[in-house]
Amino acid sequence: MNGPAIKHGDHRDRLRSPRMRRRRTFAMGMAALGAFGLVAGQLVRFGMMPGPSVSLAAAKPIARGWARPDIADRRGRLLATDIAAPSVFADPALLVDVDEAIEFLRPIFPEIKWREMRGRLEDRRRRFVWIKRGITPKLAQRIYNLGLPGIAFRNELRRVYPAGNTTAHVIGYTDIDNRGRSGIEKFIDDVIGIDATDGAVRSRRAPVRLTLDLGIQHVLRGELAAGQARYKAKAAAGIVMDVNTGAIVAAASLPDFNPNEADEALRAERLDRLTQGRYELGSVFKALTVATALDLRLADANKRYDTRTPLKAGKYTIRDSHPASRWLSVEEIFVHSSNVGAALIGMDIGRNHMKAYLDTLGLTEKMDTAMGPLTQPKLPAHWQDVHTMTMSYGHGIAVTPLQFAAASAALVNGGRRVYPRFVEVAAERPGEQVLAGDVSREMRRLFRLNVTSRSGTGRYAAVPGYHVGGKTGTADQPRDARYTDGRVISSFLGMFPAGNPKYLTYVLLFEPQPTAASNGKISASRTAAPLTARIIKRAAPMLGIAPSYPDSDS
């Protein structure tokens, strides 16, 4: 017999051995653990997912509003803000009785054209008809209490202007959807940014800080209004500007409007004359002419010109209102405001230099501000010698008052150009030097002389303690290229304190009439100059400038 036969049960026995059994159990246990682990892992994953967030999904936004940042003055006083105001609408599909609804709503809103509204309300296919937007919460409560089915409310943001008329032109206004239409409001739309909102959620953006000071603005506007009435002028405008930085502390133009009721703003007479009106400003331009001549070293204050006879230039004759019977020095030409003298100085300067200086002072190109672009200056199309002469005393060139005021700042601030601005900036950018420092000092002296001199045209602009200096301008206004109808713009360019000016004022009266207050005159000397004095008298203490005596300075 051979060895033991192969037992077929060996494999199965092997597999049944206790060790294999243990190994099987272990493997099954691990598999089970793995499966459970997978399930547990999935559970943890699901547990860590963020819960479903409630999101309002409107298929089409019904009424999209815009949230705007606040506007504040330089001290943080509120000038414009959004508040949530209920707006009432109707759902014609849910309106049970249109007649009843109209009967109840007509006395509350008499200004609505109910015939049109009825047509809209009776159209049952419409689901949304505005009745009135931006009403007071009290009124909304009253309507709610009527219990009319189909009438509901939505909160919308509405712009309110706590300062009312005072800052009207600068800030501008918004339309019913809270979009800016003019002024700083438009600047916010275009530059700062507004945010779409489906309800009445206010903007989270920081308030826009303006350079305006509401207190000074109030003084300026109040005095302009009083002056407009006193001198029976058609309109008035004024600006107070920091002479070193170009920051505009106050800017007003009358007539203006109440931005809380913006429909009035569309009428033409609510034009902002400081930025949109373009005028020949007249003799105030003599300051630029004299400064140019001084800077070119063509003349000093004592150089004399023959101003005895009127000047013929082409078909025009240039004459003085009070001609002198002798030669006048540059100083005298300035103080007595001689047109002939200015024209002669202009001829010395010549066309090329005059254009160059107008360029560097910023009077030939379009100027942009936060209030929007200013109306572009108008210069002669074909500039000839006669134009150089007339431009020397402010005719033949038309600019906006703001642009002119900004250019004049360089005359008294040491000779640096300033860029006027309405919005505060983090860091100042000093302008380029356009005139020599000693020219600026001389101009300050001449401006001051104009006011202290007994026959100076600016003598009524004097304010005790404040060393006011300045220049008058009584500009005939052309109609159809003729200057015959006696309408003038009387303006006064002022600055104080003359030794080291901090602020510049430019005040204009449009078409003043002879009155007792002006001694029967319409010249700037008797209208815009004393008006400037009133403004400076009230505004200077508020600007932190204490009066300093003695008044007569060296």
Add this chain to the structure above:
Amino acid sequence: MRRVVTSVVWALTILSVFALYAIKYDTRQLEVRVRGLERMVDRTTGEIAVLQAEWGHLTQPDRIERLARRHLGYGPILPDQFATLDEVILASRLAKQALPR
């Protein structure tokens, strides 16, 4: 021994599932509360805005000037109403000298 381990593991699994879902629902409740608070903040911010607009309107210079003139008889400050500290001290000294002894 094996049975004990298995039971313990089972127990832990079930407990951890419960704990997990308890935490998840607590978190959801907190989120609801947070959203409620955010809505309240928005509403209150809106109310504050209305009050600030009211304040701005009540303190606008036009109105204050009108009220000051009418009820207090005030007018604008004029330059000769200013004095420096030195001037005040000098004035009071002069006044003392002028008093009869």
